[in-house]
Amino acid sequence: MPELPEVETVVTGLRSEVLGNSFHKIQIFRTDLRQQIPSNIADLILNHEIIDVRRKAKYILIHLANAQVLIMHLGMSGKIVIGKNEKPKKHDHIIFTLSSNQQITFNDPRRFGLVITCSTAGIDKLKLFANLGPEPLSSDFTTDYLSKTLKSRSSPIKTTIMNNEVVVGVGNIYACEALFKAKISPLRPANFLTISEIENLVAIIKEVLALAIQAGGSSLKDYVNINGDLGYFQNQLQVYGRANLDCHICNSKILQIKQGGRSSFYCGNCQK
DNA sequence: AGACGTACCTGACCGC
């Protein structure tokens, strides 16, 4: 469920729900996520005002008045649900109860996600954040930056834009979608792209992510609503998950291949 | 430094 737009959506929703509150209670059911949930988490975060909620790459950062930060990542299958959680469901690993009495539940079947804490000052020293590239929606992600970065990269452009050291937040879905819109084959070696292709790709990555955020990502429903309607942006996908269906532009069959262990979807006719 | 394979874990789905 989580690429950048979904995480952004979760962060926006969380912010409106938790700002000014504090955590009054934590229930932990499993500690063995991607990293262990720290055993002293309650001591660090309970009863301090929540002063900010932000996104960094695909991480959710909840800043507290005592200069601690609660850091969460949703992995492949993580969800954050707000509301009364009367009886914990399967794979609910941690439930935070707010001073407002609302509850925030972290649910993650595959447990590739993460819940840790860090001091505000220590964030920049975290290994997690040590080698992250620029935020795609920021002014740091430019044609100039990307063209310099791609010069030394001979791997396919698809796996390259999914590399967090190159740019953060571009996951499998939006990598496929952006390359389709940019008419660039996912197989092209990154250092073979022309300047105008790179310029176009930068603009399109920003556009695709912004549109998906506008649409509330694809996890909005799990999160705001109790009825599990499918995400809104899913309906706008041009290639992802559409193997053997017709390209909306040229009617060729959408192809599916494997790159770096992940599925890539593309139009062999439109994307060169 | 960068490329690549593999590992982490559970559930859903498909063919037999």
Next chain:
DNA sequence: TGCGGTCAGGTACGTC
């Protein structure tokens, strides 16, 4: 119904 295989929106680590 059960079994085995494959797949899934992410990241980290070892090796070459």
